[in-house]
Every structure is written in C-alpha cells, then in structure tokens.
Amino acid sequence: MINFNCDYLEGVHPNIIKKISETNMVQQQGYGFDDYTIEAKKMIKPLVEGDIWFIHGSTAINKLITKTALKPFESIIASSKAHINTLETGAIEDAGHKIETIRDEDGLLNAKDIEDFIIKKENDPSKFHKPKPKMVYITNASETGTIYTKKRLTEISEVCKKHGLFLFMDGARLPYAISASNNDLTLKELTSLVDATYIGATKCGAMFGEALIINNDYLKEDFRYNIKCSGMLFAKTRFMGIQFTELFRDNLIFKLAKKANDQADRIRRRLVEKGYNLTSASTSNLIFVDIPVEKFLELREAFNMWVMSYDDKICNVRISTSWSTNDAYVNELIDNL
Amino acid sequence: MINFNCDYLEGVHPNIIKKISETNMVQQQGYGFDDYTIEAKKMIKPLVEGDIWFIHGSTAINKLITKTALKPFESIIASSKAHINTLETGAIEDAGHKIETIRDEDGLLNAKDIEDFIIKKENDPSKFHKPKPKMVYITNASETGTIYTKKRLTEISEVCKKHGLFLFMDGARLPYAISASNNDLTLKELTSLVDATYIGATKCGAMFGEALIINNDYLKEDFRYNIKCSGMLFAKTRFMGIQFTELFRDNLIFKLAKKANDQADRIRRRLVEKGYNLTSASTSNLIFVDIPVEKFLELREAFNMWVMSYDDKICNVRISTSWSTNDAYVNELIDNL
Amino acid sequence: MINFNCDYLEGVHPNIIKKISETNMVQQQGYGFDDYTIEAKKMIKPLVEGDIWFIHGSTAINKLITKTALKPFESIIASSKAHINTLETGAIEDAGHKIETIRDEDGLLNAKDIEDFIIKKENDPSKFHKPKPKMVYITNASETGTIYTKKRLTEISEVCKKHGLFLFMDGARLPYAISASNNDLTLKELTSLVDATYIGATKCGAMFGEALIINNDYLKEDFRYNIKCSGMLFAKTRFMGIQFTELFRDNLIFKLAKKANDQADRIRRRLVEKGYNLTSASTSNLIFVDIPVEKFLELREAFNMWVMSYDDKICNVRISTSWSTNDAYVNELIDNL
Amino acid sequence: MINFNCDYLEGVHPNIIKKISETNMVQQQGYGFDDYTIEAKKMIKPLVEGDIWFIHGSTAINKLITKTALKPFESIIASSKAHINTLETGAIEDAGHKIETIRDEDGLLNAKDIEDFIIKKENDPSKFHKPKPKMVYITNASETGTIYTKKRLTEISEVCKKHGLFLFMDGARLPYAISASNNDLTLKELTSLVDATYIGATKCGAMFGEALIINNDYLKEDFRYNIKCSGMLFAKTRFMGIQFTELFRDNLIFKLAKKANDQADRIRRRLVEKGYNLTSASTSNLIFVDIPVEKFLELREAFNMWVMSYDDKICNVRISTSWSTNDAYVNELIDNL
Known part of the structure; x- marks a missing residue:
C-alpha cells in the first residue's frame, strides 16, 4: 500500500536525527534557554517580522493566540472550511470564543467579504446581543490547498487594520504556500502583513513543532508566561531548537516543500490530461479531485487517499504529497491514473 | 406610539409590588434562605419534576447549565435559530462549548434529525477531531413562537436518553407555551421529559427571574455552589422569592400568559382574514408576519413592532403581546391592519 | 430576636418601591436603554471619573472585571482576607486567575508591600513559571471595616501605575466608606485613583445592584457586550435604573450609610467604655469585637450577630448596622452590653 | 561546570534515538494510531490499573485532568509546596479551579489532614460561599523528594473514596519514587489506589512525554477527544510511542531511575558524614541540603546547583541527579563536599 493520505506519514528529516545524536550528551538548560533554541531563533529572525516562539503543534497555537488576543465577548471570522471550525474538537470554543463563518473562494477569504460582514455587524441594532468580531483567521496554504497572493493578503491586512x-494566519502548511509556484510573497512580507502566523514544521519534515511569529505588540507582551500557563512549555526545548536549526539551514524546509509541490504538480497535470475534475485550484501539496467510484475502488487496492465525500458515482478524494514522498510512488500513481 | 415589539415593556405585576411593600421591613436571611424563597419552592414543587432554583435571567441559566453539564470537548445540538446561537453575545462559547446547528421545523427540532446527526458523528472516521455532542438545546415556546407537543418532546427525550x-429546554417563554391552545403537556409531564428547563418569569410579569427546574442527578449535585461561583447569587433573594409566590398564587403566571396568547390569536385571526402571510405557525404570544412595505410604513406611525428582515416589497415583523398588553391597544392594531 | 448579623436583612428603601409603583405601567425599552437607567447615569456622572454601568451584584462585577482585564497567565494581588479569596466559591479562579495574597494592615494593603511583591517577582529567576501579577484588588470599606485614606490610596495608585x-476596588460597602467619619476622599477623587470600582447598593438600601465605575480605556472598550456575554444583562433594566435614581436623589445612599456608621460608632463607643476588645479599627458599619463566651451566650438570646471565630473563653463576633437599622434596637443592644 | 541543577540537562536515552533512526521511513498513521503507540500501550498495560495515554508534559496533564474532573465550583486540596501551586504559571486557575492548601509533612499529605479539612468545610455555615473540594493532588516523588508508602497512600485513597x-498523583518523578529504596508499592498497586497518575519520562530519559494512567470511569470516558480539544494531540505520535517502547523494554526507565537514586544516596551519605543538614528526608533523586554560604561560594565555581533560599549564613540548595548523571561527576562532587 502506498500512502498519499496525509503529509506526516514518515518520521523526521535525517539531518535532525543526526544533529540530535551528535549533541545528545551536551548539557543544556531547558525551557527555551538552550543554545539550539537561541540559535534557531537567530537563523529565523532575519527572515520574518516579529518575535519567534517554538510551539509543539498547530491547534495549540490556534488556541493560545485566540485566548491571548480576545476579550470574552469577541469572536473570530473564518471560512466555514477553516481547520479551527472543522477539525479541532471545539478547541477554540473551549478557549471561550465563537467562530463566525463567512463565504470563501476556494478556501480563501477576501477583504470585501470581511468588511461587509463587519459593517453589517456595526449597523445591527441588536449588535450588543451578538459577539463582536475581533480576529480574522485565514489558512495558508488553505484547507483546499490554495494560497494567498500579495494582493489578496494586503487587502485583507488593510481591512483588518481599518476595523481594528x-x-x-494558520501556517500549518505555510512552507508549502511559500514554495508554491504562484506565490509572490516573501516570508518577510507575509509576516509583516499579519499579527501572527506560524511556519508549520510538523507537516514538513519535523517530528513536531511550529515556529510561531508574533508581529503585534499586544500579543507579544509577556508571551513567555503564556506558554507555561497553557501547559505547552517543554522542559527539553533543545529538541525543538535542533529541529528548527536543521530545517532552516540552507532553507531546507522550503526546499522540501518545493519538492512536494512539484510532485503534486506532476500528479495534477496528469489528472488534467486524463480529464479528471480537480475540485480546487490548489498549487500546494494537496490535490482535491473527483474520481469515478469504479476507478477509485481500483486505485485503492494500491493507494491510500483521503476520501472527502462520495456518492454513487463520484468519490472526491484528497491526495497529499509531502517532504518525504518517494518519486517512485508518484510515478506509480501517475501510471495508474 | 403603541409598543408591540417585545414582552417586557411594562414593569411588574402589581401583586408583586404589593407584596414587596407589605413585607419590606420584615427581617429575612439572604442567599436563598428567606421565607419567601422557601415558600415559592414549596408552591412550585408539586407542579414539576425536579429541584427548583431561582436565577435572575435566561442567558445566565443557559450558560450555567452548559458549564455544569459538559466536559471541555462536548458540544450542543441546536437549531440555527436557537437563542444561544443568535442573541447571547457568545455566552455559550464563553462557557467553553461549540453549538452545532441542525435543521429545524418552524423553530422546533425533531427526534429523527437529532439521531441522524448523532449517528453520522459516531460513524465519522475523524470523529475525535470534532466536538462530541452531549446536550440538545430546545426552546419552548420556540424562537418562532411554536411549541413542543407531547409526542414531539417524548420522541426527543427518548433519543436523548438512548444516546446519553x-x-x-430554554423556557424563557415557557408560560406562554404551557398556556397555548394547542399545548397537550402539563408542566409535570414536560419537566419529567427534560434534564433541565425553566419557567421564565421575566417575560411574564416579573421584574426579573426564572424558576430553573433540574431533573437530572448529575446536574442537581451541589448546584447551590454553582450559583455563587457564577456570580449569580443574590443577597436579598427575598425579592426573587416574593415574585414567584405571587406569580404562582392561583396560577397567576399561566393566566397572564393565556391572556397574552388569546390577544395574539385575535391579531393572528385578523391577519389571516386580511390575507397577510404568517411566516410561522406560532400559537403563543409572538406573531411573525409579512407586511407590504407601504403598509408597514403606515403602521409604524402608530405601532412599534420588531423588524426581522425586509426587502423592497415585504417587511417581516414580529408582533409581541405580553402579560401586560392592553386590550384597547390590541383593538386599535386590529382596526388598522 | 434582633438581627445585627448582616447589612441586608430588610427589604428596600421605601422611595424605591414608591417610584416603581408610580412608573410601573409606563412602557420602557429594555437592556439599559430605559429612561431611568439613562437618568441615573446622568445623576452619577458628575460625581465620578469614568463610565457607569449597573450590574446586579458584587461577585458578578469582580468576576467580570477580572475576566476582561487579565490575560490567561496574569494574577491578582490581594489580602488573604479579600472577599474574592474567601467567600466567592472560587468565582475568580473560575474566571481563570490566581489570587496571590500579601500581608494586610487591618484589612488594608499598602503601596510598599505591593511594590516589594512585584520587585521580588520581577527578580525571580523562575518568574516565567509563576503567574504574573497584573491587578491589585482592594476592598473599601475593607473586610474588617477599615477604609482607605487619600494618602494610602494615592500611594497604591502610583505604585500600580508605575508597574503597569x-x-x-471592591465597593460592595463603598457608601459606608465614603460616609465614614475619617474619610478624606470624595467619590470623584477616589474613582480617579482606581481603574474600576463600584458603589454597592445591595448593602445600602437597594433590592440589588451596584454602580460599576470604569476609569480605564482598555476596560471601557466595548464593555456593553461584556455584560450580555456574561449572562448579566437584565431585560428590564428600568428596575436597576429606578433604584439608582432614587438612591442618588439628594445623596440618599450616602445619608443612609452615614446613619448606619453613626449607629455603629455609638455601639463601638459603648464597647470601649465597657472594656471590650475591638479587633479592628473599623470606622464603617461593621464592628469586630471579642466577647467573653458567657456574655455572648447571654446576648445571643436576644441578638443575632455573626460569629467569626471562638475558643473556650472568647467569641469574636461581627456586629453589623445598616441603612435600615432601627435606633431602638441599637439602644437595646447598647443597654445590654 | 558540572550541572546538578535539574534532571533534564542531557538529551535522550540512546536507545530511543536508535529506534527512531531505524523506523524513520516506515509509513505510520498519526494521532495515536501508529504501531509504536499501540505497542507501548500493550507493554505498559499489565503493569498498571487503568487506561493509558501519552501526553507531552506534566503541566499539560495536570491541567487536562483538572479540567475534565471538576465542575466550575470545585477545588483541589494540595500541599502549599505542590508544583501546581508554585511553578505552573497559574495553569490550574486558568483551567478554572482554586487550589486550597493544607499542611504537608516533608512534602507528603496525610489522610487525617485531608479528612479534617473536608469535615471542617462540610460543617462550615458559609460553605456555599466557598469552593467545594473535589480532588486531592499529591506528588510522588514529592517536591521535596520524599515518597508515598503503601500505608500512607492507602489511607489517603480510602479517605478520598469515603468523601467522594x-x-x-502528579507523577513527573514517579519512576524515581517507584525505584526508591524505601518504596513498598508496585506500579500496579499504586495505580489501583489513585484515579489518575502518570509515569513521567521527560525527567527520566525521554525527549518529552508522560504515560498518563486513568483509573476512574468518569475520567476515562471519551478521553481521546479531550487530548485534541486541549491542543495536546500530536500528529506524529510515533515519536511518543517509540520513546515508551524503548523506556519500558526490560524496565529501562526504572533502572535509569534506580541508578540516579543510588547516586543521590551516595551524595546524601557523604553530606551526612560531613555534618551537613539535610532539609528533607528525600530518598529519590533530589537532595535538599543547607550549605554554609562560604562553602557554597566555593562549590559553585565548579558545580551548578539550584538555590532554594539563602540568608547571610546558609544557602539551601537542591542537588539533582538524573538518568544521565555521570559517575565521575558524582565522585568529584563528593570529593569536594
């Protein structure tokens, strides 16, 4: 069985294991004060706008930022497809806040919809009986694999600033977005347009861990306390530090993402050639495609894909490449489409 | 201007003021241990199944019950029209829980939809990444003024028991439901079918206050602590107690509700006669009706109604009678329709 | 039995009942937009520095302000005797925050202790593993009946500003503090020195309700949403409004407090004459005194007082006068001491 | 500089790195459904009473269990030295609950103190104004390095059952307790006496991770949802699984702990010989000792220890051995004492 069902099937990039082995018996302080964490932050600092923190996972960050940013009555504007709305077991509501969903365009929000929503709220005579939106949550690459262009993100950023x-930005797959062929944003530009985002490494070669970038003074303040209070402070942060030194050495993480995107592009091209209906305009490592049920049943003998939905005739599946996807497996899939 | 926009425009039933005056200088203990609270509970006890607590308002109770009943990852099933979903400024999410909305029939849930939703959840391979539904929230009379029949409520109760x-039941307008012409449930039967509900007095003649009925051992346990912890314990509970002794003396609260329903029925009949489109099958004190914009503009010179939505041609309004609605005003409205 | 055990034994000042009766059938909007609420705010506005909101009770406010002001990891500095620490069923912790207790002087904090605590925290190498203090909670009149002088409060205010x-200030008994013989602060001065406080009416002639004064832009922002989200918004706010118009008409609330303080002073003087040991230097309506057990057993045949602690020989009791304490009862107590 | 300041200075036991390397490119499902997690659970299952979950850290577990177990108004009984009370940045209060501290005996609670506290609460006429204790939190090995004997734990367990x-049990250092020379509890016995505990691996050879054991049906129910909701679910749980297969293979974790305890015993014996005052009767890997300031200043040229407190004459320090402490370093310390 060849797995294309998600982007964390294999372990961790070998450079990381190598570095962990080499440094294993060096004594290091914990709780973020180890040499590797400090070094990793130094490496990332010039690439981004903002403070850097390493946190073990994306739901953890989504929850932490929400809880830090919002007053009790404030809500989050997001796509109904947003990961926080669909696949986080109510983590955001557990943090105390309502998610208010608006229309998306293939996974992406746009500035006008956000502004329309805000203005409608502000003019609502019953507004004090409804949550007050205070945060916009977007995902890049989005849940359908699409990415935010400089224009789209700048417009959203401006609307957010205008309305406070x-x-x-959920960045669980940010490396794939940054490395997409149609991306026109540097990491520096991107982080300067948002209040917070993260460079997801769990899905791009790490054992675990995301580099949270906070570019807002209110959120930055005393953030170190937040990590412990939320139960998310690791004692041996050296392991988080080492993962990020290795993944940012020679831009490894972006190279890994680029390769996965290229493999996805090859599969997408083949699908188009063969007349399959791509159900999102993804340019990153996720492919969403309709497959006739009969063909799907044949494929699944050899290939594991994630079924999004199905009816009698059509199966909509998600095919995922990753930092560790084997070229031979991609070829085999392409041959069988 | 004659107001039909809501059911709490006037003050409080005169019997309550009278009793407050008479007993004002009698010394009483506080925090629920005053004679009037004890007497009111004794009066209500035979009418219901469960423990009785007096709480100042309905959002407070909705929040309190949610917080007491649910573990962090558990969610609430409700209609998208549910008051907790639309008009409580995120109070339920502030208490930590997601509201998952399902289809309603004119404001009412049905057992089959609930069970289908639960079964789909249980069979979802990603279920651990989604909230686990643990509470069904219904409103009686509903947000559209309709009520739960014995059959419908019994079926829902059974499905809930079956699936744990x-x-x-939100009872902010429960007196109006109990007093509706098509109601076939006694308060005793109704309270025996739910885990918790309340007899809303704020909208039926009180200054403030709802009689919460808890009919579930897990929720009952130590509930008195809950009230103080949530900041909802009054020092001078005598005022809550007196309101309920007076409202339950000779079934006053239900008589007041009945009168309001009858007035609403008169208005509804006139609306039907005149060919207006009633947009809900309400049998309680709220009327939802489409009014041509031109007619609406004429009416609003004299009558204040709540605009639910509108377009170029049609205005959908809510007309509300109450315990204190003046017959003369009803006549005047009827004459002008 | 004559009750001196607390300050809310009787009902409500008669002026309030009178006004409620007179205005009862006047139609009014709800949710804070009624004429009486607006009028009451206008009456209080010139007396204080800050925004005014009417909330039903003191624990509710303590919880609401805590939740609005603090980030998840932030804590509150308070006396170990603080009401929030002793008698609120964990309401503050339920709002998510730790109370860190420091030394008090007969119920009062002082600026130096606060600053010492803060500096020690800031220099603690383990500080990120401990909550970060962000709010100072004081009570005026304090839990032992003492009050904050202009000097003490100014010093505390300055230390708070200096350290962010x-x-x-918990103001459940603020009218008694303001009316104490040794008070040297106007309400205007007092409110200008704090970020938030409230003028407690529940214990000074109201049915329920406190006038919350917010004098901090961050806390002020969007506060109206907060009230609904917390389940503390009343539909018929007219009843809160009327209470405050009547209590602030001709400074009634302060006159009532002054009378109670004077009665307490008379009792205190008698206690001193008779050689009893006063265990706090209270100048407000609460008296704390050691009474030999034998004498206590005799007194309690006729007088109900609150026992704070006791051993074989001595009973420490709290005697409370209030807005409604009868002069004849005070005389009787004095005669029996 | 030789570090004795904590038990997580080095990386991870080499067996773990070896296994991670060997299995790195094997494709595995995530979210707890990988082969290694399943295997590790199978290995631990016969050793304990209860369900097993792997969670990344101890504060995370403390928070998670608290939040799952308690209703809003319920509190935790603990020693004032309890880790949750001193070094978790208010994580427990952030989860909504008050910690009520009682006397400890060298870090250990006893059944009688717990019962006295409960009985006093139950008889308190103001009890509804105070939190209701519902959980006892103990730490084994305790914050002072002492351990719970079978007798002490059995008595506490019985009192807890009796009073509901x-x-x-916080088990961040449980392997050290289980391996202490005076321990008379098997892991099976210990886990059968508590509702939940964990076998801390972070401080005993792992990169991160604790094996949570839940032995209570109410807590067990639906626990998998809890992990995701709290932001604590790892995608690549294989790395947690592998750590526990390796640490439980041939009882490695307990052997590592035993060696650390033995090293600590050697240091303790030397300290006693030399007349130092041991300030706790620790039998596990932590040593608490008074050192004259002059001697301390000399020692700290070469040895890093954790200063607990100090005055002009005496420095109280914590010396910590660990799974990875070098014998040569122990010898050097002993020679210098």
Missing part, C-alpha cells in the same frame, strides 16, 4: 481586527 | 445526551 | 497594574 | 474526592 487581529489578522491571524 | 442531556436534554435542556 | 490595574487597580480594582 | 478524586485522587490525582
């Missing part, structure tokens, strides 16, 4: 909204 | 769900 | 701490 | 309290 935090702009928070 | 709490059944919680 | 919110200063929050 | 959850018994939760």
